[in-house]
Amino acid sequence: MKVIDKIALVLIIIGAINWGLIGFFNFDLVAAIFGDMSILSRIIYALVGVSGLWGIKLLFDD
Numbered sequence: 001m002k003v004i005d006k007i008a009l010v011l012i013i014i015g016a017i018n019w020g021l022i023g024f025f026n027f028d029l030v031a032a033i034f035g036d037m038s039i040l041s042r043i044i045y046a047l048v049g050v051s052g053l054w055g056i057k058l059l060f061d062d
Contacts, residue, residue, distance in 0.1 A: 005058060008051040015048035 001009075021027045034041040 004054070005061075008054040008058070011048050011051035012055050015052065018048075 018029050021029050028036075030041050030044050031037070034044060
């Protein structure tokens with residue numbers, strides 16, 4: 001597994017945990033740490049989204 005694949009997987013896991021917290025407890029961890037829709041939190045959300053798209057590629061790798 002390449003380094004970029006591992007980074008993407010970690011970001012996907014972080015995103016999944018954050019969505020789980022939102023769904024179960026109505027608590028947004030990224031917003032709590034970096035501020036509600038601050039520039040930094042928007043970057044985190046964007047990186048998680050791009051990582052999710054990269055994860056599609058991981059499904060088809062051998």
